[in-house]
Amino acid sequence: MKHSFFKSLFAVTTLSLTLAGFQSCKPKGGQSAAAGDAAAKTYVAPGKYDEFYNIVSGGFSGQMSVYGLPSGRLFRVIPVFSVDPEKGWGYSEETKPMLNTSHGFVPWDDLHHIALSQTKGEHDGRWAFGNANNTPRIARIDMKTFRTAEILEIPNSAGNHSSPFITENSEYVVAGTRFSVPMGDNLDVPINTYKQNFKGTVSFISVDKDNGGMKVAFQIETPGVNYDLARAGKGKSHGWFFFSCYNSERANTLLEVNASQKDKDFILCVNWKKAEEYVKAGKGTKKAVKYAHNVWNEETQSATSTIENEVVVLNAKDNPDIVYYMPCPKSPHGCDTDPTGEYIVGSGKLAAVIPVFSFTKIQQAIANKTFDGDYEGIPVLKYDAVLHGEVQKPGLGPLHTEFDANGNAYTSFFVSSEIVKWNVKDLKVLDRVPTYYSIGHLCVPGGPTVKPHGKYVIAYNKITKDRYLPTGPELTQSAQLYDITGEKMKLLLDFPTIGEPHYAEAIPASLVMPNSKKIYKLEENKHPQAALGEGKARVERKGNEVHVYMTAIRSHFNPDNIEGVKLGDVVYFHVTNLEQDWDVPHGFAIKGADNAELLIMPGETSTLKWKPERAGVYPMYCTDFCSALHQEMQGYIRISPAGSSVPLSFSTGTNMPAAEPAAAPAQK
């Protein structure tokens, strides 16, 4: 009895001490921290529009998602690197090539970061880029159609994490290797020869300023460190790119311990304008590689995949004055340039300070050769010479920093689970607010541009725990919206997200919505198998291939009765949606097909491949509710045994002539 009394006393004391301790390092408010007027500030009345689009990475879903701010409402999940049976992405014949790689068709990836296209350092609302972290690729999404328009594989790379970050006129998106890997002719080397054989690369992918087309312009080969994140310079630092990296120890096992030995790792400063000149002057080496380049053609409404065989590589060691390593404490993660382009904020995951570097000082240090030796032949800048200053005691585990238009920075802290606002110039901490829980990335609308739109900061959290109704062991992922218009940051809203949200950008709706495409014009449909008009609907046999050129309109298919298909045949349904009205897609599905549905936008043609395995009559129907008679939008295809003599035939509504009473069944 006595024992248990002391035990409980001890427990209570411990608990209150813990709570007191917990509260002392966190701002007041805790669970009910939402501001009193939060509901009014996030309420978007029925029929009204949000002010911002929030383009959010879908993490291990492989997709990109589109939310409205401030409401947090989900509008669309754009299929990018993972198949999406709902939209036929990766299932229709037209979309399959988009997921082709040098390893063949890859149905999944892990999309971490978003980069919205910029002109003169500001959002232009044209494209969104996303990276594939597993099988290294970059995707470009067309903001007119919210569709993936291009996917480019990155050669000599593994773990494309440090990507796709963009320069201020969208000259380049980049791709830094999170995993260094063996390069060259012999890739089959012992893992413990890491230090000799493994190399890192940072790739510069040029973006065509008219059509957005991507191309691996050049790669810079570097020592085998792990590139983590990156940001382009802007304004005065335009022409430079900054890549954070860890594992300067170059460990190949138990990195948790072995890559955390050194007091400082690096931020790689790349003078890409100079690298461009060197490439032009022929200083690069052409290396034989294999990578896929997949392009969506909006006219033919289909993708092509081309395997490229060559890439230009500049070796950092042999080309001085294009790269410098800048020391940064404790495994730097985030590496963010402020709107003026003068300050580069490094965030060591294990650090207790935030170092802020000065671009002007970097230039001086380079000019004066204020180096601290070299790392594998690459000059290392002297830390004190390039440092603008350190933010002291900001919190624990700084990860990422975004900016507002008033000279303030917002840094996420994973370990202490908070957002800290500080002044970029005087490095003073101004405010802090807790996140629920364990924030990773954060986003201020326009935060990475020269003119942030400000107004909100959004936290993308790693843990949700008790914030939502539980759904078994796996809980929803989540984001949190904070008002930053006042001196104090105020929590306004929690909203669930898909996959795991990593980086996101937010852009004013006014820059995107006016360009949003409503239909594909039938007159512009150049799909080779389109049936442009019901008179063109038909079925053709080519050997054992049966091609159905089908039309869909509210609410019937043409043809909707097909016979004469035999086992052993492969059937291709080329379905053209003849609608020319916004928001009237038709779907197409067929019983037993080992495939997904088609979801065909107005004016578009899509193809479903089907190999019937059993004789019989198979129903097919429209899956997307289209009219009062949607349920009637259905048909049949008859599959006969191999060698059957049923002739190929097709029809829709073979109506008897209107004035023919004989068609009515005789009455008895």
Next chain:
Amino acid sequence: MKRNIISALAVLAAVFLFASCSEGVKKEPKPVDIQELTKDKPETHGTEIKDADVTLSTPLDQAMVTTGKATYELKCQSCHKLTEEKLVGPGWKNVTKNRKPAWILNMITNVDMMLEKDPEAQKLLELCLVRMPNQNIGVDEARKVLEFMRSNDGEK
């Protein structure tokens, strides 16, 4: 009864509290009016066409008939036969004899307006039960379709 009064008072108090809270909120100036900018436009292609806006001439303009026929095959044929027979929508035979030219053009280009206010269009919707879709046909293109309809009705 007493309980009711208390709860009514509580509600009142809550309303006051809420009101006093929201009064303190400063209104943000709105730089861009998204609602105005992005307002959905009704699906019309030009304004309502009046009888006086359409002139018919004989003989038919054969070039217009040909273009009109191509549009018919691409965008109309799925639902309209060239006979009197109803498919999804009514057959087109004699449509130019039963309807005024402006009515036909409005039906093609401003179908939402017609279904909202034209009694004849509304009757057709009751009959067919499928709203005639907006097929993104502009007035000029619609005029050519009308020429094709006249040709289909035997005009020369």
